[in-house]
Amino acid sequence: MIAAMKLHEYQAKTIFARYGIPVPQGQLAQTPDEAADATASLGGRAAIKAQVHAGGRGLAGGVKIVGSPEEARSCAAGLLGSRLVTHQTDAGGVPVDSVLVEELADIASELYVALTIDRNHRGPMLIASAAGGMSIEEVAATNPDAIITEAVEPALGLMPYQCRRLAAQLGLTGPAARQGAAVFAALYRIFAENDCTLVEVNPLITTGDGGVVALDAKMDVEDDALFRHDDLRGLRDRSQEDQLEARAADDDIAYVSLDGSVGCLVNGAGLAMATLDVASAAGAAPANFLDVGGGASEEKVATAVGIILSDPKVDRVLVNIFGGILRCDVAARGIVMAYAERRATQPLVVRMLGTNLEEGKEILAQSGLNVTFTDTLTAAAAALSNGKGA
Numbered sequence: 001m002i003a004a005m006k007l008h009e010y011q012a013k014t015i016f017a018r019y020g021i022p023v024p025q026g027q028l029a030q031t032p033d034e035a036a037d038a039t040a041s042l043g044g045r046a047a048i049k050a051q052v053h054a055g056g057r058g059l060a061g062g063v064k065i066v067g068s069p070e071e072a073r074s075c076a077a078g079l080l081g082s083r084l085v086t087h088q089t090d091a092g093g094v095p096v097d098s099v100l101v102e103e104l105a106d107i108a109s110e111l112y113v114a115l116t117i118d119r120n121h122r123g124p125m126l127i128a129s130a131a132g133g134m135s136i137e138e139v140a141a142t143n144p145d146a147i148i149t150e151a152v153e154p155a156l157g158l159m160p161y162q163c164r165r166l167a168a169q170l171g172l173t174g175p176a177a178r179q180g181a182a183v184f185a186a187l188y189r190i191f192a193e194n195d196c197t198l199v200e201v202n203p204l205i206t207t208g209d210g211g212v213v214a215l216d217a218k219m220d221v222e223d224d225a226l227f228r229h230d231d232l233r234g235l236r237d238r239s240q241e242d243q244l245e246a247r248a249a250d251d252d253i254a255y256v257s258l259d260g261s262v263g264c265l266v267n268g269a270g271l272a273m274a275t276l277d278v279a280s281a282a283g284a285a286p287a288n289f290l291d292v293g294g295g296a297s298e299e300k301v302a303t304a305v306g307i308i309l310s311d312p313k314v315d316r317v318l319v320n321i322f323g324g325i326l327r328c329d330v331a332a333r334g335i336v337m338a339y340a341e342r343r344a345t346q347p348l349v350v351r352m353l354g355t356n357l358e359e360g361k362e363i364l365a366q367s368g369l370n371v372t373f374t375d376t377l378t379a380a381a382a383a384l385s386n387g388k389g390a
Contacts, residue, residue: 004197004220006053010100011235012217015194019186022179022213026102035076036069038101044068048075049100053240055218056086056135062096065104072101095239105215110203111170112136113184115152115191124152124191126162126184130170132203158188175210183212194232195225223249244288244307251303253292260285262384263308263317263346265301265335267292267326275320275377282381287314294325301326301334302341309344316347318384320377323354330356332363339369348372351380 007015013023027038028051039046050062057063062084066072076099083093110132118125128148131139139146148169150162163181172180183204191199198220205215226233238246248255254269258276262284266272269291276286288311292304308314321331331352338344347370352360364371374380 005223005226005232005236006240007219007221007232007235008051008053008098008237009049009217010051010098012199012219013214015190015219016186016214016217019190021183021186022211023217024102024105024213024215026100028098029076029101030080030098032073032077032080035099035101036073039066039072040069042101042103045104046072047100047102047104048072048079049102050079050084050096051098051100052084052086052089052094052096053237054084054086054088054094056088057084060084060086062086076101097239105205105213106207106209107203107215108206108208109171110205110215111180112139112202113187113204114198114200114202115187115196116198116200118149118151121151123154124158124188126150126152126158126166126188128166128170132205136202152188157192158185160185172206172212176206176212179210179212180204180206183214190219194219194229195222196220197222244310247310248290248304248307251300251307253290253300253304253307255291255304255307256289257311258286258288259313260287261313261315263287263311263314264290265292265305265308265317265319265321265331266290267294267296267321267331271320271322275318278377279318279381279384282378282385284318284381284384286318287311292326292331296326296330296334298330298334298337301331302337305335305338306342309338309342309346314346316349316384318380319348319350319352320380321350321352321354321360323352323356323360327356328352328354328360329363330360332360332367336363336367336369339367345370349374349380349383351375351377 010028016023029035029038045067048064064075066075079096082096084096085093112129112132114127129146131146152158163184167177167180200218201214203215205213242257264286266275272291279286349372351374372383
């Protein structure tokens with residue numbers, strides 16, 4: 001299941017503005033002509049920013065400065081309809097369906113500010129650096145002392161003194177310090193009130209007149225909290241998501257695409273993690289994490305297997321089922337159903353235990369599919385790595 005719903009920059013900036021955070025004037029454009037008109041309305045010069053769910057846009061050519069409406073039209077024509085590949089995407093990139101046309105900023109300095117959940121603190125953590133505009137991972141690796149953190153006590157929230165202290169540590173003075181502290185407080189309100197897993201601004205700039213402006217905006221919203229946010233659910237952009245993950249989420253199946261070639265059908269998140277570990281240790285790289293759930297029906301199992309088989313990387317399938325609420329015969333019928341619907345031929349390595357084990361094995365044995373049965377997960381992984389079921 002998708003761990004968080006990502007928002008586009010223009011969507012996040014709309015929310016930022018609602019909370020009183022200064023953002024540049026801008027317009028969304030979905031055609032080259034709209035980009036040219038927006039640039040003209042901003043005085044003839046603008047930044048053209050591809051709207052994608054990926055960082056590293058600037059280095060990948062997804063952010064460009066234009067000096068005229070005609071240049072904006074040409075730039076937008078090159079971006080719209082393309083797929084942008086950054087260090088945060090796979091080789092296929094993500095589609096660019098719109099661009100944000102934004103006024104140019106008077107940049108005096110660039111800062112990095114973000115809020116996320118820190119596992120060690122077991123709560124929100126405010127992270128900041130005076131080295132804004134750069135990859136925060138690179139800053140942390142090369143100059144860890146440049147990273148400033150403020151742990152937030154959830155029962156109290158981000159305290160005013162913490163905002164003032166952070167502003168001072170970032171070198172803000174005068175009006176910029178006061179406005180910066182207000183921005184930090186507003187970012188925390190956004191984070192808490194919208195059930196975010198990440199709120200990030202890179203860069204948060206200071207301007208020549210002492211102002212503070214969010215030049216970029218990123219928001220990730222916890223998917224399990226979306227039932228509380230009708231206004232946010234409509235902002236989901238499925239075109240930016242892994243299509244198999246999105247399909248699985250719609251069917252209430254926990255699925256994450258991975259890079260290997262072994263499709264994995266498992267019931268139970270813990271069992272699925274153990275399956276991935278054992279398979280990887282045996283040299284059989286998993287193509288996915290998938291937890292079909294304990295009470296899955298034949299139809300849901302068939303849907304899950306269909307998603308696995310839809311991945312072109314999958315050349316064999318590992319089934320690891322502990323039959324409890326999900327009986328082995330139900331799982332077996334769902335597997336056969338999916339293979340029949342897709343006319344699939346990928347070999348199966350099956351390890352089943354529990355309720356109706358013999359019935360499940362018999363269904364698969366009589367199905368005509370290429371099935372190898374094993375009694376343990378270790379043996380199943382070994383069968384995959386040794387070429388059985390391959």
